[in-house]
Amino acid sequence: METQMEHRIATYLGGDAMVTTLGGDTQSTFDAIEAHRCGLHPVEQPYPLAAAGQIAPGLLDALRIEGLTPLESALVHCAKRAAAESHLAPDDERCALVVSSTKGNVALLEGRTTPPDEAFLYTMARRVARQLGIRRPPVVVSNACISGVTALIVARRMILDGECDHVIIAGGDLLSEFVATGFLSFKSVSPGPCRPYDASPERGLSLGEAVAAVVVTADPARAKLPAVRLEGGAITDDANHISGPSRTGDGLHYAIEGALREAALPRERLSFVNTHGTGTAYNDAMESLALELSHLSDCPANSLKGSLGHTLGASGVVESILAAEELRRGLLLGTAGFERPGTPVPINVSAENRPLAMRHCLKTASGFGGCNAAIVLGLGEFASDTREGVSDAAPERRCRVTARWELPHTGEPFAQVVRAYYHALEAPNMKFFKMDDLAKAAYVAAEHLLGGRRLTERYAPTDIAVVLENTASSLDTDLAHQRIVEQHLPEGTSPAVFVYTLPNVAAGEICIRHHLQGEESFFITDPDHPVAERYARRLIARGEARAVVCGRCEYLAGEYDVRLMLLEADDGNE
Known part of the structure; x- marks a missing residue:
């Protein structure tokens, strides 16, 4: 609609x-x-x-x-x-x-x-x-x-x-x-x-x-x-x-x-x-x-x-x-x-x-x-070179939540939980084992959220966005990189670790896995003032996306909070 x-x-x-x-x-x-x-x-x-x-x-x-x-x-x-x-x-x-x-x-x-x-x-x-x-x-x-x-x-x-x-x-x-x-x-x-x-x-x-x-x-x-x-x-x-x-x-x-x-x-x-x-x-x-x-x-x-x-x-x-x-x-x-x-x-x-x-x-x-x-x-x-400023109205799309998924807390350590949900996937990806824990959490959550949905068969890759948020950024991996820095190893630090000191790389892993070429944004927020879902809804409302994977992806020192949803434009067909 x-x-x-x-x-x-x-x-x-x-x-x-x-x-x-x-x-x-x-x-x-x-x-x-x-x-x-x-x-x-x-x-x-x-x-x-x-x-x-x-x-x-x-x-x-x-x-x-x-x-x-x-x-x-x-x-x-x-x-x-x-x-x-x-x-x-x-x-x-x-x-x-x-x-x-x-x-x-x-x-x-x-x-x-x-x-x-x-x-x-x-x-x-x-x-x-x-x-x-x-x-x-x-x-x-x-x-x-x-x-x-x-x-x-x-x-x-x-x-x-x-x-x-x-x-x-x-x-x-x-x-x-x-x-x-x-x-x-x-x-x-x-x-x-x-x-x-x-x-x-x-x-x-x-x-x-x-x-x-x-x-x-x-x-x-x-x-x-x-x-x-x-x-x-x-x-x-x-x-x-x-x-x-x-x-x-x-x-x-x-x-x-x-x-x-x-x-x-x-x-x-x-x-x-x-x-x-x-x-x-x-x-x-x-x-x-x-x-x-x-x-x-x-x-x-x-x-x-x-x-x-x-x-x-x-x-x-x-x-x-x-x-x-x-x-x-x-x-x-x-x-x-x-x-x-x-x-x-x-x-x-x-x-x-x-x-x-x-x-x-x-x-x-x-x-x-x-x-x-x-x-x-x-x-x-x-x-006057642009159309901005004219008085015509633009259509605003409504959207709906079509899927939700949360990484459960089972009482087991994070490594066991995330590995179990990875092994439950139908299409394993060996790159998973090279990721840091934040990216692993995002990857597994997105895989289970999307399930058998083939978004790129229904939408252009550029119409599908990923918008994530957390509070700890990539601090867990930051600490890992800092420990390597302080060892002053002859070979230097590890590029495989350093690349994950940027939190948006977790969103990038989702984009790569599903070939999503729309917006990829990462916000650092207070849990009491979330941004991702509201921002994602506005992307769809303005027509800048037709579908958005969004939510919270938090990991620090074994503690995690991973809750994703899929928002899709409501075209009034259902």
């Missing part, structure tokens, strides 16, 4: 702030990149790296708030500055907070056998919200390297769904031995400053750290001028591999198409694409193929990671803010380190800054677990 839903209102980018390796605010960071300053240098602490983007010594100390960690203090600092620039009081009852981070205060695990409260991502977000005076429970997105772009999409949807009028997005991750050793275990770190899309044989990413915040608002009077609108966004999974990008680029292509479709924007009106552009051979190759599939190979493109490094959960926030600045200033920043094309399909990249006639841009991101995201930003004066 369908009801009528008022047409979506416009969403604008308001004030912003950032602290990066190149500056303590947006203007200084932008100006440094424009002047071809590279923020990637040798780093000794917290772990030796040949080239990384580290915030200037003393800057984090200067921002420190008593009782908060350095990351929390910087998140509060940036959020306050962004809100002030938008003339927004964070304690406004119509204001919400979305926090984007991959590992948060993970450095606090050093020397610990159990995680302190501050290591929980939701605790971190709640402490930031309390310091800001935010009244609502915060929303935490932990979706690997697409977290920041996902946060922008989530914020826009919260406003369009009438949950609030303004959202402060705060994203951040700091360098740590935990993360550095993990990426080194994949042999994906560049021996020098990374060189996105370049033909250099020394390919790899450069880690970085940053903290940033931006306001998304329905009030054009609070927009940073010249006004930039957040016009559309989409999230997908390529259902290929938990740590390797698709060899075809189809997952990112679907995200790009979804973002353009929501914005109702002809691709010919894009002025540029700000890509993920990590500098690794496989990621750069995948992106070039995705741009070709999307007929965007000739569109001017750039990556900012050759200047700032890969800042993980902050990257999507930092780079979206800078992309908006490029629109406002009519200048496409150069891709540092690029000299000769090194991708299967040449794309329109240059190391030089390029003045452009700006209208709209696309921002993309990809990450472990096969996740991809894309958003469309546009200068407000070119709003």
Whole structure:
């Protein structure tokens, strides 16, 4: 059945702030990149790296708030500055907070056998919200390297769904031995400053750290001028591999198409694409193929990671803010380190800054677990390029719960319980034994939930989403990785362990097993303030999914809470 839903209102980018390796605010960071300053240098602490983007010594100390960690203090600092620039009081009852981070205060695990409260991502977000005076429970997105772009999409949807009028997005991750050793275990770190899309044989990413915040608002009077609108966004999974990008680029292509479709924007009106552009051979190759599939190979493109490094959960926030600045200033920043094309399909990249006639841009991101995201930003004066803002009504689909499944508590240890339910499956998968316990729980639950339902025979793979939540994130595996780090083994840490220190990989395993290429999102929540089911229902209501596997998937130190449901669009056929 369908009801009528008022047409979506416009969403604008308001004030912003950032602290990066190149500056303590947006203007200084932008100006440094424009002047071809590279923020990637040798780093000794917290772990030796040949080239990384580290915030200037003393800057984090200067921002420190008593009782908060350095990351929390910087998140509060940036959020306050962004809100002030938008003339927004964070304690406004119509204001919400979305926090984007991959590992948060993970450095606090050093020397610990159990995680302190501050290591929980939701605790971190709640402490930031309390310091800001935010009244609502915060929303935490932990979706690997697409977290920041996902946060922008989530914020826009919260406003369009009438949950609030303004959202402060705060994203951040700091360098740590935990993360550095993990990426080194994949042999994906560049021996020098990374060189996105370049033909250099020394390919790899450069880690970085940053903290940033931006306001998304329905009030054009609070927009940073010249006004930039957040016009559309989409999230997908390529259902290929938990740590390797698709060899075809189809997952990112679907995200790009979804973002353009929501914005109702002809691709010919894009002025540029700000890509993920990590500098690794496989990621750069995948992106070039995705741009070709999307007929965007000739569109001017750039990556900012050759200047700032890969800042993980902050990257999507930092780079979206800078992309908006490029629109406002009519200048496409150069891709540092690029000299000769090194991708299967040449794309329109240059190391030089390029003045452009700006209208709209696309921002993309990809990450472990096969996740991809894309958003469309546009200068407000070119709003007529899109259909957004017209007064027609859009159909709203209803949905129904068609299946539920819970991993029982039998009194036996988790390992015995999950193994018994795995062996009860008709189609065993030996990959199961390589998964961490969180992923095993998600995998078994999804197998029993879906049973003989062949969703991809009834829906397109891109119409089926997976939305999970928990409170402990991946802390159980985080502790396992930290124990390996502290052994300082000659062979280093284990990539097979490190990849599961991202909670959304559990959702990625479900996508891979069932070839689901719709949205894949993971939220960190308080049990008293769940998000997944409500969010999933709205995906179906807006027509962004026809079916959603959603629910709670929690595991820490043998304790578990695994409850999934299948939501499907109710087309009135039954």
